[in-house]
Amino acid sequence: MSEAAYPPSWYAASAMPLPQQPALEGALEDADVCILGAGYTGLSAALDLAEAGYRVVVLEAQRIGWGASGRNGGQAIVGYGCEQSRLEGLLGQEAARVLFDLSREGMDLLRARIARHGIPCDxxxxxxxxxxxxxxxxxxxxxxxxxxxxxxxxxxxxxxxxxxxxxxxxxxxxxxxxxxxxxxHPLEYAFGLARAALGAGVRIFERSPVVELVRGNRPRLRTPHGHVAADFAVIAGNAWLRGVAPELESRVxxxxxxxxxxxxxxxxxxxxxxxxxxxxxxxxxxxxxxxxxxxxxxxxxxxxxxxxxxxxxxxxxxxxxxxxxxxxxxxxxxxxxxxxxxxxxLNRAPHWGRLAPNVYFAQGFCGHGVASTGLAGRLIAEAIGGQSQRLDLFAKIPHAPFPGGRALRTPLLVLAMAWYRMRDALW
CATH class of the missing domain: 3.30.9.10 (D-Amino Acid Oxidase, subunit A, domain 2)
Incomplete structure (x- = not known):
């Protein structure tokens, strides 16, 4: 595959090509759900929602799988970025057990999707x-x-x-x-999810960065050359989210x-x-x-x-x-x-939930997203369909913003990481 559309990597050089999708031009008013981000989370939610009969639009700032979904280490691990003891301390043993069992479900879902859609991802x-x-x-x-x-x-x-x-x-x-x-193979898996979503009727627009989320009865995601209005919005930009939802950005x-x-x-x-x-x-x-x-x-x-x-x-x-x-x-x-x-x-726990009754999000995968992103997408799709109990459990996990704001949070984190590296070296 040509690497020009993606940062150069072995993944981009070895992946089976996926046709480029059009950029959004003009207004779309007929969507049931609009999703920001064509990575694992957004594509997983889109696939489940389309298979349930929803009209789904996905807006991607770059190309499908361009971010962490197409560049990560490829390791799919049961569990989350934090230890189970951290979840026990935050929510109690019973809830921590439910969350862990859900992570196992996420791994089963990953394997099932690879098999069902014949995704050639090694x-x-x-x-x-x-x-x-x-x-x-x-x-x-x-x-x-x-x-x-x-x-x-x-x-x-x-x-x-x-x-x-x-x-x-x-x-x-x-x-x-x-x-x-x-x-x-992370990028091949992203492409496989995209092919399945497109086959289910999802409309994906690439080179269409979201510059504003307009909240309301029908939230609207605005791009430089158009917008999508829908009954529900899903924010799945993760580390690449910029200026759309400050209350999310401050927590990762x-x-x-x-x-x-x-x-x-x-x-x-x-x-x-x-x-x-x-x-x-x-x-x-x-x-x-x-x-x-x-x-x-x-x-x-x-x-x-x-x-x-x-x-x-x-x-x-x-x-x-x-x-x-x-x-x-x-x-x-x-x-x-x-x-x-x-x-x-900040606590390395997953950060999933709602910004409003009709605006959902998932972020904070902390390097453990290959399997848990699919679970996040499924739980968001369930909540949009009226079954929110499982997503609500994740929404109970408390998340604080990083201290220092944009100006100081990076230097403070560097100091903390230096301590942990010294601990690794000495003990």
Missing amino acids: WRDGHAHVPIKPRQAHELRAGIVEMAQKYDYPLQWWDRRRLRDELESDRYLGAVYDPASGHL MPVGTYIAATAPMGEDRARALIANDMAVADVNWALDYFRLSRDHRLLFGGRASYSSYPPPNLRGVMRRRIRAVFPQLDDLPIEYLWGGYVDIS
Whole structure:
């Protein structure tokens, strides 16, 4: 696929082309629902709503899957960006259990959509969280017991020797292996959702940034060259939302994260590197995460940035991080290097709900959006259809704005992250 419409990445270079959709010109007054954002959340809600008989319009500022949905690490993990203990503290054990079971439903929905719509997105089963420090190993093993006792969720502990059978690295002390999680080609999955939505009658307009949300009995989303009026609006802009809903923007922080794709290493070498083709992530605050591509590259992510600029010497930094995990790959050059934003909430819990009785939103996926975005879209569609109980539970999670406003929130977060990186290094 031509990369011109998307930031250069291995995903953009390897995805099956999707025809460009028109830009919005003029007024549309016949929609039941208008959705801002053609990423996983918006497309998932659009698909469910169209299949329920609603007339749905999606407005996308760039191209389908242009943001985090088309650039992320591809790791689909049960759960949310925060630990279950955080949800227990915010809502109590019973509600936390319901939320966790919903995250499992989100994973089932992801798999079902891939199968039902024949989405060629390279799905692979299996994910491992790996500790580097003894403290981390102890916490992970305790977490396995807690997840089994409180949440009836089976996880496997692999000691160092067992992990070494699957992963050709001496860096880690073991692994928590989850066979129910996995990984995929993010942009191909976004394209697959879009094809399904278009087939269900959804109208998608690309190159149509929303510049204003006009609230009222029939909310209106205005673009530079037109507007859409509908009975309901859905805001699914996440980290790229700008000036449309300030009360949402203040409650998430766009954080840059980066991915390198090496040159292909060949099938035999790739199978020796990660024998079972699982995805892997360490448990540092500033984590590394990696997996194999279908053409036997290593896709390696990490190195967060809290400004709008990539870190200096990013290629050299990524090479050093890869070498720390896989010194045997020192001969492999990096052929692709790209980044994007994830939307982090202050408590790292999902931020989903309503701005008004007819305006819905979902954000705050905190790097765990591959599966939970589909769940968010489904719950919003249910609420528009009159069944809001499940979305209402998420709306009860309290969310505070980042301190400091636009001017100071980034420096304050940088200081906090420096503390967590020091903690990772010392303990």
